[in-house]
Amino acid sequence: MKTQFFKLFVITLAISLISCKKENTLSEYKYADKGLVLSCENVNSKLYSEALFAFENDILNFYGKNNPNASLIQAYGQFIRNAIYGRIKYEDIVSPHTINVFEVLKNENDLWDASNPKSYLNYNSALINCISINMQNTELKTTFNSLLKVNSMSPKPFGAPLMSNYRNVIKDKYLAAYIAFDLFYANLFNKDLSKVNTEKPAEKVDFNKLPQ
DSSP states (O other): OHHHHHHHHHHHHHHHHHHHHHHTSOSOOTTGGGOOOOOOTTOOHHHHHHHHHHHHHHHHHHHTTTOTTOOHHHHHHHHHHHHHTTOOOHHHHOOHHHHHHHHHHTTOGGGBOTTOSSOSBOTTSHHHHHHHHHOOOHHHHHHHHHHHHTTOOSHHHHHHHHHHHGGGGGTOHHHHHHIIIIIIGGGSTTOOGGGSOTTOOOOOOOTTOOOO
16 A cells, blocks of 8 residues: 555656646747857856847837837837836737746746845846856946945846947847846736737847848
């Protein structure tokens, strides 16, 4: 009897572990061919790089829908400005693939801090530490690290210098990662993403398109 109970327990545990593994794994990496642009110790580089490119694809599609010649730089400029001033309806921007990415990101415990009233993003996470070390723009990096040091980091105080230097995001993917995670993914919590059009076609995006 004990042997049968033990076998049943092992089988149940195995099924549970397999289920958890499936839930925590992204089934499709659409931007894997772009490589790993975020590389630091204790950082899920593959998932976070996918999240960054998915975000860039979404904002370029959204801000370029009425302007086929819009560049990624222009999309970033509009997104940052609207995000800082709270003028974004995230449900209109996010795509089905990005929602799938976000669902997996939710399981990255180190990444989030639900008790932080300024942002769901954990400013003590491995990702933020990675960004603080590798950000290229000296002035932005100094401001970023100063805000972290005095525990005053949030989108508001960093927003002004960010809006003045956002063009660095094309070359500096660590800066781009901050924008993606703090101004975008952190704001998807408590949003009704069930109404996002799952039939929305995936558009081919040219990430190298130059500003007009």
